[in-house]
Amino acid sequence: xxxxxxxxxxxxxxxxxxxxxxxxxxxxxxxxxxxxxxxxxxxxxxxxxxxxxxxxxxxxxxxxxxxxxxxxxxxxxxxxxxxxxxxxxxxxxxxxxxxxxxxxxxxxxxxxxxxxxxxxxxxxxxxxxxxxxxxxxxxxxxxxxxxxxxxxxxxxxxxxxxxxxxxxxxxxxxxxxxxxxxxxxxxxxxxxxxxxxxxxxxxxxxxxxxxxxxxxxxxxxxxxxxxxxxxxxxxxxxxxxxxxxxxxxxxxxxxxxxxxxxxxxxxxxxxxxxxxxxxxxxxxxxxxxxxxxxxxxxxxxxxxxxxxxxxx
Amino acid sequence: xxxxxxxxxxxxxxxxxxxxxxxxxxxxxxxxxxxxxxxxxxxxxxxxxxxxxxxxxxxxxxxxxxxxxxxxxxxxxxxxxxxxxxxxxxxxxxxxxxxxxxxxxxxxxxxxxxxxxxxxxxxxxxxxxxxxx
Numbered sequence: 086x087x088x089x090x091x092x093x094x095x096x097x098x099x100x101x102x103x104x105x106x107x108x109x110x111x112x113x114x115x116x117x118x119x120x121x122x123x124x125x126x127x128x129x130x131x132x133x134x135x136x137x138x139x140x141x142x143x144x145x146x147x148x149x150x151x152x153x154x155x156x157x158x159x160x161x162x163x164x165x166x167x168x169x170x171x172x173x174x175x176x177x178x179x180x181x182x183x184x185x186x187x188x189x190x191x192x193x194x195x196x197x198x199x200x201x202x203x204x205x206x207x208x209x210x211x212x213x214x215x216x217x218x219x220x221x222x223x224x225x226x227x228x229x230x231x232x233x234x235x236x237x238x239x240x241x242x243x244x245x246x247x248x249x250x251x252x253x254x255x256x257x258x259x260x261x262x263x264x265x266x267x268x269x270x271x272x273x274x275x276x277x278x279x280x281x282x283x284x285x286x287x288x289x290x291x292x293x294x295x296x297x298x299x300x301x302x303x304x305x306x307x308x309x310x311x312x313x314x315x316x317x318x319x320x321x322x323x324x325x326x327x328x329x330x331x332x333x334x335x336x337x338x339x340x341x342x343x344x345x346x347x348x349x350x351x352x353x354x355x356x357x358x359x360x361x362x363x364x365x366x367x368x369x370x371x372x373x374x375x376x377x378x379x380x381x382x383x384x385x386x387x388x389x390x391x392x393x394x395x396x397x
Numbered sequence: 398x399x400x401x402x403x404x405x406x407x408x409x410x411x412x413x414x415x416x417x418x419x420x421x422x423x424x425x426x427x428x429x430x431x432x433x434x435x436x437x438x439x440x441x442x443x444x445x446x447x448x449x450x451x452x453x454x455x456x457x458x459x460x461x462x463x464x465x466x467x468x469x470x471x472x473x474x475x476x477x478x479x480x481x482x483x484x485x486x487x488x489x490x491x492x493x494x495x496x497x498x499x500x501x502x503x504x505x506x507x508x509x510x511x512x513x514x515x516x517x518x519x520x521x522x523x524x525x526x527x528x529x530x
Binding site: 087088091092150151153154155156157158159160162163166169170175176177178180182 | 402403405424425427428429430431432433434435436437438441442444445448449452453454
């Protein structure tokens with residue numbers, strides 16, 4: 086099923102619609118951070134912790150697709166292979182297939198499938214992208230951001246972007262020097278962070294945790310699992326879960342709509358003689374790109390109307 | 398939306414041999430040929446390989462075997478694949494495989510054998526022809 090989603094199979098839409106009503110029970114955790122900070126190893130250890138609590142765990146591990154060949158090496162699973170034969174664990178690697186932000190819509194769709202299958206915890210590992218990789222927050226209920234000691238001074242921590250979006254911050258490889266300094270800087274950054282559109286902090290706002298871990302030997306992982314679970318409880322108690330779900334549903338709707346619209350546009354581009362002519366005109370400088378885009382857009386609108394007429 | 402079929406391959410090393418350079422290099426070559434390669438690493442049990450292949454929905458399993466145990470490993474794995482209903486997945490083997498064993502492997506149901514010395518071009522060509530069939 087996930088395979089069909091990845092391959093953009095035309096039948097998948099209907100199947101997903103059916104599954105959607107069964108989903109919505111899982112707690113989705115996003116794990117993000119730069120390459121090599123230990124996301125996969127950390128998830129491996131987290132799986133063990135959640136399994137101790139008898140929770141069904143699914144992992145979606147996203148790795149980058151090569152922009153040149155379109156191929157990919159999906160190696161996150163390598164670190165989690167000891168769970169391969171556990172029936173309560175489902176691990177699926179996905180290639181990013183050219184989507185920015187480290188996450189593709191296919192990831193969201195796959196999460197719905199796993200959710201409907203009854204997995205209680207879904208952990209999504211993003212491509213180790215970097216500072217602008219906050220797509221994950223539109224999908225996860227709780228986002229963990231992994232860093233390692235010595236990755237930058239205070240300015241890195243106060244930069245806008247990904248660091249504003251974390252719910253749990255993890256300083257992994259904390260046996261390395263300067264771990265405490267990293268923790269201190271992250272805590273500082275959090276204490277200064279204010280909820281959007283609000284001047285004062287409310288009681289119902291979650292204060293992000295900062296934790297030290299050594300994923301390789303499991304130090305601090307139990308606390309990390311607890312941090313995610315207490316964030317989960319906190320959201321449920323303060324009805325933040327519903328709010329988040331609603332927001333994410335809206336976003337999902339918009340993404341789908343965008344994709345569908347794009348599909349129509351591509352159809353127009355592939356089949357229309359006029360479109361090819363505009364391309365030629367741009368190349369021969371007969372028209373500037375701005376006017377060309379406007380022209381094509383108007384044509385698409387007309388094309389859409391014609392399609393509707395044909396259907397009637 | 399256009400469909401984006403990509404061939405998914407699981408590269409795994411069963412058993413105890415610890416030489417994974419060949420497997421990694423083949424993984425890279427396949428990536429460069431546009432495949433999505435799931436690299437599961439060293440010391441895999443057959444059960445792990447079967448579960449992984451199922452969860453990852455791969456088209457091809459590529460085993461790298463240099464221990465000399467390719468005959469019993471493939472025999473057992475093929476039996477397990479049948480048991481688990483993974484009939485559509487094709488099994489390929491590379492590594493240190495004596496030429497006289499290749500017909501035996503094929504008879505068992507191994508779709509293709511790429512012994513050491515096979516060029517990347519031959520491997521990707523061989524893989525492509527498996528999928529097209």
